[in-house]
Amino acid sequence: MFSNSSKYAIKAVLFLALHTNKNKKLMVKDICKPINVPKAYLAKLLQDLSRHDVVSSTRGPKGGFYLSEENREISVIQIVNIIDGKKRIESCILSLEDCNKDKPCPLHHTVSQSKSEMVKSLQSTSIKELAEDLKTKKAFLPL
Amino acid sequence: MFSNSSKYAIKAVLFLALHTNKNKKLMVKDICKPINVPKAYLAKLLQDLSRHDVVSSTRGPKGGFYLSEENREISVIQIVNIIDGKKRIESCILSLEDCNKDKPCPLHHTVSQSKSEMVKSLQSTSIKELAEDLKTKKAFLPL
DNA sequence: AAAAAAATATGACAATTGTCATATTTAGGA
């Protein structure tokens, strides 16, 4: 569904949401172990997210990655769109260019409703909300 | 969402559903053009599907691929599971091993309902039904 | 029985995705 990279990115952002803020940053090496992602690979992903203003960072000593208040407002699907590209989740399930209500692909009637509901959920759920669920133990992030 | 291979496989099976039966077979070279899939690649996919009894085939002159009546009863998700593996669509969206109602991943509440509805649709829709929609022009397969 | 036509098996190669390391740039502290 998502690529591995996207799953890693989501886990990392959620970890940052729980453990950082603009006064408390974390280095790659302190993030990679708890979320179980190879360090150099995570660094690359975080840099990508940073370039797209999904996470914040400062260089040098006392630097690191963190989530600003604005960062917390972004939705899960933005992360996926950055890492996997929009097509992977949002386009027609058979990748037909002009699949729509008037000219639906064979799977359109079958899946388009539940699929677009799923996309809508991913669009409307912010990192902040997910982090809240983790804090209140309504959700868990094992491994 | 699906891999390219799965999309190709679905298109091929649907094409077979429309144009073949046990008395009317088609060779790879007659299928690949209308569905726009490279010949040798399609051959490999059809062989895979044939091994898993999703499509039928006979060798030699007058041979070819076709869909038997039983073949028409299979669901879309069986094709995807053969080509992409079960995990890609059916497992937890973050690939957490033991994500369930009691110990949900952070995205569980957000997407699990619409996602499992989508999976259920893919499970309960047979090739026969999809082919029927194509015949009655309720659906289309361009390119 | 031989020839021909088809699927099947195998494997080479390319493109993409995932993994890792190293060199460069930036910022803080002595």
Next chain:
DNA sequence: TCCTAAATATGACAATTGTCATATTTTTTT
């Protein structure tokens, strides 16, 4: 100002997925 600690940029390499070609096996027809 210089040293050091961090992100950033770049690129090498591996694994997987997608693409294609060829040799083998099976079946029908003559």
